[in-house]
Amino acid sequence: MTTTTTTTTTMRIGALAAATGVPASTIRYYEQIGLLPGVTRSEGGSRRYPDEAILRLQMIRALQALGFTLEQMQVFFQPEGQAPEHEQVLATINGQLASLQALIASLRDKHRTLTEVRALLERAWASGRCATDDELRALLGSVAHGPKNKAE
Amino acid sequence: MTTTTTTTTTMRIGALAAATGVPASTIRYYEQIGLLPGVTRSEGGSRRYPDEAILRLQMIRALQALGFTLEQMQVFFQPEGQAPEHEQVLATINGQLASLQALIASLRDKHRTLTEVRALLERAWASGRCATDDELRALLGSVAHGPKNKAE
């Protein structure tokens, strides 16, 4: 029904790199940390990839773009065609959604505060003086330590 | 009018660390990269700080919390009481506001896309199957490579 699956396991690392835009060095690195299993070798020892490797790399890059770390996305790639456990996957996704939300909220806070800082400085400059320590101190309080950064 | 300024330049690094919550090792590091100038030494060679050092450290931490790098914030701390140039400061702030906005936008994109991914997977699971490669591929396209991350 869909496209015919012509499985050529003849692809070398350069071709895979060209097909995906992922540098060969990075592909080797992904294999090294276990993100890209099932790589076969030619007689001489060079890596050969099946066509599915292209999709796998695209998935890795897409998950990265969604803010997952390479470690987090292991859960999406269960060993040997085993469907990953739905609960784990869902938990990972929900966790990521939550940290994205938290991060967005904290960034908006920062943006708002920084806008206030700019306004304060401009008022001070307009009246020919510098911002006083007390004025600055007042703003410092409103910054506080927000949650950790992540994503992209 | 405000609080009396009792300038004790007797503070050692441990006291400064305790007063600000910034580890002594970090304070030494800030000094090393030139963020914390004007540190005097006792006869024996241990660092002594004026009370203003507390404000300086609080400022550094606040600026960090607003997403500035340690390098970027140098512009706010011009040498020896010299008021920093308004234009530079304003440009730095505006740049940071712009990158915060861009980052927020890209994170919201990620959040939206990931929500779609979750919905797709849940539909697939509900119908007792796994998501197909084609379904996944369709989502991959919508991710693309967003701008770089920063802040906090």
Add this chain to the structure above:
DNA sequence: GCTAAACTTGAAGTGAGCTTTAAGTTCAAG
């Protein structure tokens, strides 16, 4: 068979912002 491009390896380097280590010195209380 020759050659050049492509590939192989392990190890070290990158950046940002620290932390840790090791071995030695100073400070303040008693």
Add this chain to the structure above:
DNA sequence: CTTGAACTTAAAGCTCACTTCAAGTTTAGC
């Protein structure tokens, strides 16, 4: 004066996701 907590230094280590290096091997076209 003794003790031990606090301090000193330079240098190495940490995280994450790679990149770069150097020197040697394989592959593919002619």
